[in-house]
Amino acid sequence: MRPPLKWAGGKRSLVERIVGLLPSDYAERRYHEPFFGGGAVFFHIAPVGGSINDVNPRLINFYRMVRDRPEELIEEASRYRYDDEEYYARRSRFNSPGLSDVEDAALFLYLNKTAYNGLYRVNSRGEFNVPFGRYENPKIVSKRSLMRTSELLRKVDIRCGDFTYVLDVVRRGDVCYLDPPYHPASETANFTDYSAEGFGMEDQERLRDLCVRLDEVGVVFVLSNSDTEAIRDLYSGCEGLSFHSFITRRMISSKVSSRNSGHDLLITNSV
Numbered sequence: 001m002r003p004p005l006k007w008a009g010g011k012r013s014l015v016e017r018i019v020g021l022l023p024s025d026y027a028e029r030r031y032h033e034p035f036f037g038g039g040a041v042f043f044h045i046a047p048v049g050g051s052i053n054d055v056n057p058r059l060i061n062f063y064r065m066v067r068d069r070p071e072e073l074i075e076e077a078s079r080y081r082y083d084d085e086e087y088y089a090r091r092s093r094f095n096s097p098g099l100s101d102v103e104d105a106a107l108f109l110y111l112n113k114t115a116y117n118g119l120y121r122v123n124s125r126g127e128f129n130v131p132f133g134r135y136e137n138p139k140i141v142s143k144r145s146l147m148r149t150s151e152l153l154r155k156v157d158i159r160c161g162d163f164t165y166v167l168d169v170v171r172r173g174d175v176c177y178l179d180p181p182y183h184p185a186s187e188t189a190n191f192t193d194y195s196a197e198g199f200g201m202e203d204q205e206r207l208r209d210l211c212v213r214l215d216e217v218g219v220v221f222v223l224s225n226s227d228t229e230a231i232r233d234l235y236s237g238c239e240g241l242s243f244h245s246f247i248t249r250r251m252i253s254s255k256v257s258s259r260n261s262g263h264d265l266l267i268t269n270s271v
C-alpha cells in the first residue's frame with residue numbers, strides 16, 4: 001500500500017532490505033513502529049495488529065482522523081485548491097489556534113502535498129514555515145487510497161509521545177521497526193528538525209537501551225540509522241546483533257549541497 005504522506009527520511013528505498021531481515025512470517029506477527037513519520041515500512045507490510053507512534057502531535061492527529069473520520073477529512077481537504085495564494089492562506093490558518101481535529105488533519109494533508117519538497121518544518125514557536133512548492137498538478141486527495149488507509153489503521157493502536165511507550169505494549173514474538181532521526185553523518189547533514197526538540201546523542205543512548213530490553217523480551221527488531229562511528233560504537237557492546245550497511249541517496253535536506261549519498265546502517269537481533 002502507498003503511504004498517504006511524503007516524509008523526510010522516508011524509508012521507501014530501504015523497505016525491501018528492512019523486510020528481508022525480518023522473520024519470514026512477519027506478516028502474521030504484531031508490528032510496532034515507534035518513530036512512524038510517513039510509515040513506509042508499515043504500509044508496505046500492512047500488519048495484522050500492533051502499534052504506531054510519533055512525537056509529532058499534528059502528524060498523529062492526521063492518522064487518527066484518517067482512521068476515525070475519513071469521509072469528513074476527505075470532504076474538507078477536497079475544498080482546497082493548489083495555488084500559491086491559497087497555500088499561504090491555508091498555511092496561516094494551520095498556524096492559528098482553535099482548529100477542529102478534522103480541519104487540522106485536512107490542512108496537514110494539503111500542506112504535505114503542496115509545500116516545498118513535502119517538508120514538515122516548524123520554527124521555535126512551533127509554526128509551520130515551509131514555502132510553497134511547485135508541482136505539476138499535485139494530487140491532494142486520493143479518496144480510494146485514504147479509505148483503504150483508514151481500514152488498515154483501524155487494526156493498530158495509534159500513540160503520540162516518546163518512543164519508550166513500546167516497552168509497555170510489546171509481547172514475545174512481536175516485530176518492531178525503529179527509525180529515529182538519524183545521527184548526523186557530517187556537519188552539513190544534521191537534519192533532525194522533525195520537532196522543535198530535536199534528537200541528540202542522549203536520545204540515541206536511550207534508544208540503544210530500549211533495543212537491549214526488546215531483545216530480552218524476545219521482540220525481533222530492526223533499527224535504521226546513519227552508518228557513523230558513533231552509532232557503531234553505541235551498539236558494539238550489545239550481543240547477538242548484526243550490522244548491515246547500504247549506500248543510499250539522501251533527499252532530506254532542502255540544501256542541494258547536502259543531498260549527497262550516505263551510508264545507512266540497519267541493526268537487528270534477528271538471525
Ligand SMILES: C[S@@+](CC[C@H](N)C(=O)[O-])C[C@H]1O[C@@H](n2cnc3c(N)ncnc32)[C@H](O)[C@@H]1O
Binds near residue numbers: 035036038164179181
Ligand atoms: C526518520 S523519521 C521516520 C521516517 C519513517 N520511517 C518513514 O518511512 O517515513 C523519524 C520520526 O521520529 C519522530 N520522532 C522524533 N523524536 C521522537 C521521539 N522521541 N519519540 C518518538 N518519535 C520521535 C519524528 O517526528 C519523525 O517523524
